[in-house]
Each structure stands twice: as structure tokens, then as C-alpha cells.
Amino acid sequence: MPGSLNRLLWLGSAAFALALPMLAQTPARPAARPAGIPRMSDGKPNLNGLWQSMNAANWDVEDHSAQAGAVVAAGAWGAEPAGFGIIDGSSTIPYRPEVLIQREQNFRNRAKQDPEVKCYLPGIPRANYMPYPFEIVETGGDMLFTYSYDSAGRVIRMGKPRPAELDTWMGTSNGHWEGDTLVIDVTGFNGRAWLDRHGNFASDSLHVVERYTMLDANTINYEATLDDPDTYTKPWKISFPLYRHREKNARLTLFQCVEFVEEFMYGDLTRKK
Amino acid sequence: MRRLTICGLVFATLAGAQSRPAIPPSEKNFFIGTPAGWVHPKTPWGDPDIQGVYPESFVGSVPMQRCAGGGRGRGGGVCDPHKEFLTEAEYKAAQERYAKAPNQFDQAKEQGQAGREFLRGVTDPEPPQRQTSFIFDPPDGKFPELTPEGKRVGAKMGSSWAMNGEHLVFNSYEDFDVKDRCITHGMPATMFPFHYNNGIRIFQSPGQVVIFFEMIHDVRIISLGDSVAPLPRAVKEWLGTSRGHWEGNTLVVETANVKPGAMMINSAMPGTPQIHVPTSDQMKITERFTRISDDYLIFEIKTEDPVMLTHSWTARFPWHRDMNYKLLEYACHEDNRMVRDWITVSQAEQDGKITGGRK
Amino acid sequence: MKTFALISAAAGLLAAALPLAAHHAFAAEFDSNKPVKLRGTVVKVEMVNPHSWIHIGVKNADGTTTEWLVEGGSPNALVRHGFTKGSLPKGTEVIFEGFQAKDGSNRANGRDISLPDGTKLSLGSSGDAAPPEKK
Secondary structure (H helix, E strand, O other): OOHHHHHHHHHHHHHHHHHHHHHHHOOOOOOOOOOOOOEOOOOOEOOOEEEEEOOOOOOOOOOEOOEOOOOHHHHHHOOEOOEOOOEOOOOOOOEOHHHHHHHHHHHHOHHHHOOOOOOOOOOOOHHHHOOOOEEEEOOOOOEEEEEOEOOOEEEEEOOOOOOOOOOEOOOEEEEEEEOOEEEEEEEOEOOOOEOOOOOOEOOOOOEEEEEEEEEEOOEEEEEEEEEOOOOEOOOEEEEEEEEEOOOOOOOOOOEOOHHHHHHHHHHHHOOOO | OHHHHHHHHHHHHHOHHHHOOOEOOOHHHOOOOEOOOOOOOEOOOOOEOOOEEOOHHHHOOOOOOOOOOOOEOOOOOEOOOOOOEOOHHHHHHHHHHHHHOOOHHHHHHHHOOOHHHOOOOOOOOOOOOOEOOOEEEOOOOOOOOEOHHHHHHHHOOOOOEEOOOOOOOOOOHHHOOOOOOOOOOOOOHHHOOOOOOOOEEEEEEOOEEEEEEOOOOEEEEEEEOOOOOOOOOOOOEOOOEEEEEEEOOEEEEEEEOEOEOEOOOOOOOOOOOOOOOOOOOOOEEEEEEEEOOOOEEEEEEEEEOOOOEOOOEEEEEEEEOOOOOOOOOOOOHHHOOHHHHHHHHHHHHHOOOOOOOOO | OHHHHHHHHHHHHHOOOOOOOOEEOHHHOEEEEEEEEEEEEEEEEEOOOOOOEEEEEEEOOOOOEEEEEEEOOOHHHHHHOOOOHHHOOOOOEEEEEEEEEOOOOOEEEEEEEEOOOOOEEEOOOOOOOOOOOOO
16 A cells, blocks of 8 residues: 555544544533533533632521620620621511521520531531532532531432431432532431521421522522421522632631530530549 | 554554453452453543442451451461461352351341441441451551650540550540541541441542542542642641542542541551550651452552651552442531540549449 | 340450450440340430430339430441331330440440330440450
């Protein structure tokens, strides 16, 4: 065979062989996708990164004025700034009237009873509006949301949903995509987490449906519907933006606070040697 | 002839996968072969894919040290400290014993004896392994001697896990170890099996590998390449800060900045030295993760701590990938009654308020 | 006499060869010389970590009820083996055997819970002072 044709065939074959894997992986893209948000190779929005909310919802998810804290000795460290509620279309949670007394009791005892004081797991949706960052690890399959606070973590199962085998603090999360929105259905709560430092709460019948939609490369619009017929008269919705951490070396650190609450929880027992 | 050669080259390139020979079982791969034609999966962004759930109970029966059982070797007879693997006959005998052993959960149900088997992961199989210890270096499989500083600090560590002959006294939450206190299992102990809930799951996203642990909902974020600068030395965490890079299909991870206070290894596990081994902020850990088939990965971990140990040690063992293992939330601190209950009981005992009972 | 059998088994193990690993100090909380065998009804099952707890209401001779707290294993392990909260519904009559807490409080390390018909449900106790099983 003539040399040049030989070389051509060789190059052509080699190029074909090299191209094969890429051809196999590139999916057919639907037309007219909004530009500007990062995407995984399968076309889904790429939510990977370090995220954090910027609001006062962890103090109180409802509208509230600035006020003194529950621990006088903490001064301004422990006092509460004003905040606009994160509830859609209302400034208050639609509690069943008979459970409001529980919320009042929680509020009065919050310095001892708020699970956050004892570094207990935060539950969902509270984990997403605590004043600490969290990382979304999007793999193309199941995802991991790993929170700085208490190294709380939850696996988001994509694909076939699995039921909650146990009642847990963080619930059992099953996710799927609806277009460019990540929808996460959370069930199987143990009813022990609070919604904020004000004693707002839910029962173990709570069912949360979250929606994560990127507004741009550095902002996610977060929404969550809370449905708990034992506690609320109707489902209600919260929403707020999540902002990407953009520091040069942004990384998650773990606020593993259990060791910092032991003196508070067990110090009364200590006998010096 | 040349035409055939070119076609052959193309065919070989395209069919490269099919022509890869099997890698037979040997000591090098812990007798786990790689099937012919197996291609290492890749993530969509081109990194070797090692993701999955790997319950460490798979190697729960392996002793940390060789010949740690008072001279009695695995498989019977006098223990040879340089024998790294059971012979084929010894392993077969161990497998036969394991297969014949009754399902301990069902047996416990019938006999009405829960016993400690539950906490040893009776629901999570611990099949026999051929290796005689986790430790391969030093070559005699022994854990390094501690430095005087290591012994001094270790002697002050407390735990709810009593070593031989110990009578435990509790007067403070600090008399427990950080596992008891539901804080962490620490490094490198987190990478080794414990009595129960040994779920480990590896996730990958562009630029990082993230390892999530059932105990105690802990996480290690391994930044790849130069994507993130190391943590400043002043920022220490229980599982340290890790950076990784790929050497072929092997993930190499270097970890430092480990916060001292956890025990380096779990004295509650078989074949461990019966002392409390502390860690220092000079500890450095190097790991290698190599996936060898769809269901198996070979893991190697080298630990150096010049302040606490007289020399380094290296362990090596296979991981088994099991996507059916249910990795559940382990909320530990939230219902941890042990700290308060055990201090209360111990103080009542110290005050002479409890008569009788076994010490 | 199962209770005695339990004690002597435990005692036998205690006298055995040197343990190969540290053991969870059962004796720091429970007393192997204080076996309990009680009959009552399930009040509540707490499937929590690190130990599950079963609250059992035991009727006393004088008609009053004492609530006992029986400690079990990690619910994660129990769930992976099919034991769930629903396995022991409230009101179920049970017989439980275990060892009482050293300080005499109504807390026990649950070795076994059985139903009156004899079906046994093993609990995954907090372990005992025996050395680990030799493999």
C-alpha cells in the first residue's frame, strides 16, 4: 500500500479510536438551555461547592425584632438581631392552636432545650439556614450534603427512592431532577429537631419537600414546603437564597461542637482528683 | 501484510479492553483477582471512579498485629511473625468453619442470648480473611513501641473500654475517650473496622474525593491537586486535612493537621496492643486507594508520628464494595446516657454506696 | 434454669484466657450478680444510638407499676437485621432477662426479650465483661 495512504489510514483509525470514548459519553443536549450556570457533563446543573444562607432565620423563622438573648451574661454575643421571616406569604407559622402552648414552653426553656445548645443534629430544613457553611457533593449519582455544624451529613439518594427505615434527626432524603431543579423529598424525622432558636418545631409526622434551583453560578434559590398535619393547619413554605463561598481557598471546616458543650452538660458531675 | 498490521492496530486499540488479561489472585492483591477485560470505571470528568459503600466489617476479623494472641497463630500452631498469609489449606479450613458456624443472630434468638455478638456487627458479615494481620510494616507485623512521651501521654488517657485487669473509675466526662463522648473516632482509627456500624462511603466530584463515615456522621474532604491550599497549621481537625492526587488509578492521600486527643488505634479491636496510643500534631498519614475490580479496592495506610512512636507502621487490607449495605444515621451524642450513668454509678461505688457486685 | 445458666456462662468466660482486646466495661454499669427476670408490657421503644432502650412497665405485687429501662444495641445494626420499632409495639406483653444496674436503679442490660408464647427477640445488649469470641 502506498506510504501516504498508509499513513492516512493509520491516522484516521487512531483518531477514530480516540474519538470513540468521547462520542460515547457526550449526551444529546436539548435545545435552548439558559446559559450562565455550571453544568455536569450530563447537562444537570452543577451544584458542587460551599454554600451558606444569609438571614436571621436560625434565630427565628418568623419576622422578629431585635431582642435580648436568653443568657444575660453573654451580653451582645447572645442577643438576637432583627430578621425578616423566611415564610412565603405570611409572617407566622400556621400552628394548630392546641400546639402553640408547646411553642411557648420551648421559647421559655430555649437556653436549655434548644437542641442547638447541646450540639444536637439540626434536622432539615434548619441545617440549611444555620450560620455555618455546608458543602454539596454532586457526583452524577447519589449526592452528599455535608454540613459544617456538628459534621451533620445526609446522603441524597437519586434513582429509586428508599423509605425511611428509622426515624432520624436529619430524615431520609430522596432526590430527583425536575428540569433544572433538584427536588429532595425528606421523610422519617424523629420530631426532636427544632426549626430555630425560638422554639419553633414540628412533630415526627413532618414531611419536607425541598427545591434547589440555581439563579446564577453563585446563587441557589432554596425553597422548602413543610407538611405536618399534627402540628400545622396546612403546609407552609419557606424560601431564601443560598450563596456560594467565593474566598480564594474556600473550604469546609467541621464545627464538631460536642466537646464544647460537655462542661455545660456534664460539668455538675465532675469531681477533681 | 502492512494492511493487516494497520487493521490489527485499529482492532487492538478499539478492542483493547477485551484483550486485557486477568490478574490472577496472589499475595499482592490479597488473593482477589481482577477479571480479564476489566476496565477501571471513570467518573464523567475522567477521574478513576472509586465511589461506593464499603462496610469495613468485611475485615472485622483481622487482628491488628500478627501473633497477638499470646503466641497462638491463626490457623493453629506456633505463630510465625513473618507469615503474612494463611496457606490455602488453612484458609479453606477457616472458610469451612465460618460456613458451618450457625447464624449467630438466629441462634441468639433461639437461645435467648443477645450477647456482645450484636455489637460486633453480627448483622454485618465478618468473613475469614487470609492475611494474618493488618500491619505489614514492620515486617513482623508488630505495632511500634511508643516513645517515652507516647507512654506518658497514653497513660493519662481514659476510656470505657477496659483493657486487661483494669478497674475503671469515672469522675468526669474527660475520663472517657472521644468515641465514648460521641465526638469522633479520630485518625487513623476511623479507617479501621470497629465493632459495629462500619459503613464508609466514598463520593467524588470534580476536584475532590469525599469520604463519609457512618460513625459518627464524620467526613473527610480530600482536595485533589492544587485546587485548595492546605489548612493553616493553626487549624486542626479531628480527621485532619487531606490532599490527594492520582498515580495512575491509585488515589494517594496525605493527611496532617490532626487534632490530638483521639487514640491512634482502637484498643477494643482484636490484636491491638493493650495500651492507649495517643497522637501528636506532628502525625502524618499517607494512604493509597487502588480499585482492582468492580467489587474490591486495596487500601494501604502508613502512619508516622515521631513524637509518639519510635517508628512508622503500615497496614494494608482489601475493601469490599456493597451497595446493599444500609448506611444509617448514627446520632450518638443526642442519646448518650453512658457519660452521666457511668459517672454516677462509679461515684456511688467509690463512696461505698454499692455493696456486692463485681468490680 | 436459664438465669443461672447465663450467670455461670458469663462467669466461665470471665475466668478464661487473657482477652485479645479491650472490652466494653459492662461491669462499670451493670452487675452480673444481679440478674433480673421480669414480666411486663412495652411502654415505649427508643430506637436511638448509641443504644436502643425499651421501656417496660412491670406490675408489682401491690398493683403499682414500675417502669424499667432495658438497654439494647445500636438500632442501625438491629435494622439491618430486620428488627424495627414495629417489632415490639406498645402494649406487647414481654418477659425480659438481663442484669440490673449496679446502683440499683430500674435499669437493666437486656440480654433477651421474649414474648409470652416463647418467641425470642434478641436485643443486642451492651456486651459483657467476657473476652471476645476467639476466631
